[in-house]
Amino acid sequence: MSDIVKILPIEVSNKIAAGEVVQRPSSVLKELLENSIDANSTKIKVIIKNAGKNLIQVIDDGDGMSIKDMHSSFIKHATSKINSIDDVFSISSMGFRGEALAAISSVSMVEMSSSKVLENDGYFIEINGGKIIKEKESNFDKGTSIKVKNIFFNVPARRNFLKSDFVELRHIMNVFHNIAVSHNEIEFSFINNDEEIFYLKKESLKKRIISIFGEKIREHLIPIKENTQIANLNGYVLKPEYAKKSRSNQFIFVNNRSIKSQFINHSISSSFDGLLREGYFPGYFLFINMNPLKIDVNVHPNKTEIKFDDDQSLYSIINSSVKHCLGIYQISPVLDFEKDQSMDISYTQINENPKIPTIEVDSEFNPFKIFNEESFIKKDSDIALSNNPSDIIQDNNKSSKIFQIFNKYIVSTSTSSLIIINQNLAHQRILYEGFLKSIFESSSESQKLVFPIEIMLTKPQLILFKKIITEFDSMGFVYKLSDSLLTIISVPVQLENNSIEELIDDILDDENDFDKSKNLSYSDFFAKKLSKCSAIKTGKNLNSDEQEFLVNQLFSCKEPNLSPDNKQIFITLNKNDIENRF
Numbered sequence: 001m002s003d004i005v006k007i008l009p010i011e012v013s014n015k016i017a018a019g020e021v022v023q024r025p026s027s028v029l030k031e032l033l034e035n036s037i038d039a040n041s042t043k044i045k046v047i048i049k050n051a052g053k054n055l056i057q058v059i060d061d062g063d064g065m066s067i068k069d070m071h072s073s074f075i076k077h078a079t080s081k082i083n084s085i086d087d088v089f090s091i092s093s094m095g096f097r098g099e100a101l102a103a104i105s106s107v108s109m110v111e112m113s114s115s116k117v118l119e120n121d122g123y124f125i126e127i128n129g130g131k132i133i134k135e136k137e138s139n140f141d142k143g144t145s146i147k148v149k150n151i152f153f154n155v156p157a158r159r160n161f162l163k164s165d166f167v168e169l170r171h172i173m174n175v176f177h178n179i180a181v182s183h184n185e186i187e188f189s190f191i192n193n194d195e196e197i198f199y200l201k202k203e204s205l206k207k208r209i210i211s212i213f214g215e216k217i218r219e220h221l222i223p224i225k226e227n228t229q230i231a232n233l234n235g236y237v238l239k240p241e242y243a244k245k246s247r248s249n250q251f252i253f254v255n256n257r258s259i260k261s262q263f264i265n266h267s268i269s270s271s272f273d274g275l276l277r278e279g280y281f282p283g284y285f286l287f288i289n290m291n292p293l294k295i296d297v298n299v300h301p302n303k304t305e306i307k308f309d310d311d312q313s314l315y316s317i318i319n320s321s322v323k324h325c326l327g328i329y330q331i332s333p334v335l336d337f338e339k340d341q342s343m344d345i346s347y348t349q350i351n352e353n354p355k356i357p358t359i360e361v362d363s364e365f366n367p368f369k370i371f372n373e374e375s376f377i378k379k380d381s382d383i384a385l386s387n388n389p390s391d392i393i394q395d396n397n398k399s400s401k402i403f404q405i406f407n408k409y410i411v412s413t414s415t416s417s418l419i420i421i422n423q424n425l426a427h428q429r430i431l432y433e434g435f436l437k438s439i440f441e442s443s444s445e446s447q448k449l450v451f452p453i454e455i456m457l458t459k460p461q462l463i464l465f466k467k468i469i470t471e472f473d474s475m476g477f478v479y480k481l482s483d484s485l486l487t488i489i490s491v492p493v494q495l496e497n498n499s500i501e502e503l504i505d506d507i508l509d510d511e512n513d514f515d516k517s518k519n520l521s522y523s524d525f526f527a528k529k530l531s532k533c534s535a536i537k538t539g540k541n542l543n544s545d546e547q548e549f550l551v552n553q554l555f556s557c558k559e560p561n562l563s564p565d566n567k568q569i570f571i572t573l574n575k576n577d578i579e580n581r582f
């Protein structure tokens, strides 16, 4: 038999390896920015087109490269930053693996201009899929410009795998936020589709955070500072009121490198115990400085994971420091031994008015009449699962009972079965179909707010808002937008009783739900989000009219079985199911 094991050609192995470093446009931006920082730049300009799918360009005023270095920078494992393996463990630069430019240039079209001196003494190189196709002298001033065009043009499977512009831009923004927050000594500008989104001059960390996230974050920043033998902590945690439903405000930096760490997230979150509503995540900008010999950055090519020598001690240091700074600002509950423990109210109930316990007696209730008698004498063949809406509605009008259990489910009967409906999911479905209808027919009804609501949008929120503006209009929102101040004047009637500010924040903050590759349109995203936010919640007591209304509306829906997120809305128990239980 002939031999079959062969060594892959370099272009193929490079493309495969590139997948680890370059997952999406935002990973390219991260690597280019890190290179500019390592080159001692003081000004960096970022230019993005079509969420980075067509262009990611980074221009810096850093050290620049010689012609020879420009050539070698695209070769795998070519780096100016380390000489031996020992250097990896005391690394202070952002890069060291020498694989980013090689990876990027093997899966895109790259144009690089660079110069080490001020006087128009630059050089230009163009590379397509890893091969130099053009080079010449250029009049580029000191620094480097790298244009990365048409990412994954030669790996169609990967290009198709890219998410919608909405999602990719979110990732790009996230990378930019991380780098800009941790390098407040550098001036940045960020241009997206020819519009300047950020111009950040050199400024203090606090000012940098405010410039990026908007004025409204200022009053929520609580400084954290702790020096210990193991690590020095610095930065800000955000007051519990500023907690979000996503983790988008969680920033951790170790020796100024942005990292992801579940155990650090956990350590901080547990300091917030009892201060946050369920489903909300605290926000923080935590800078940990420690001896580089005590950490290992070389865990994964994207360098966002770190191994710590002593993670248990670090866990407790962070946990107690965050508690301490929340305590100083008198946010965490103060221990009071005099206080009667039984008077403690959980955070979720703190803002609710006490309810007077009620006893409801239904004088009509006859436990033997839940099923109408007919159903007991029906033939087995009739006792099939009944999902037929008309069957249920008709039956409601006759003698079936509808009642609520556990403040969560509505129980109803059809001629042949018992139906248990999840009230929250049912209402989501009803609202979802209603919202979609209003969007497509532009037929929504608006309710004017007594007091218009003003919301300061952050820059990224503004970009996203502009994308969904048509849907927003057709849903029945009436608003004014001047610069980044959004004033909501009227809202769709279905949303009347909701916290609109929270809702908008939620819509413009969600990075996961909207995904074109799953055939979702903005309308669908919007309708889903709104119906989720405004549906009747689990735990809400409903009166009998509301229960009946919900059941009837559900079964008039086009698709009463599944919630907008494809969860089962109700279950049916027929006679057999019940008998089998005995």
Ligand code: ADP
Binding pocket: 031, 035, 036, 039, 060, 062, 063, 064, 065, 069, 073, 074, 078, 079, 080, 081, 094, 095, 096, 097, 098, 099, 100, 101, 102, 143, 144
């Ligand atoms: P690494 O950053 O791990 O060294 P890269 O592939 O990202 O590897 O870059 C390769 C080399 O190219 C760097 O070591 C550096 O010498 C040079 N280089 C890349 N970008 C720049 C830049 N913007 N300014 C100056 N030199 C750069």
Ligand code: MG
Binding pocket: 031, 034, 035, 094, 095, 096, 098, 100, 101
């Ligand atoms: Mg690099």
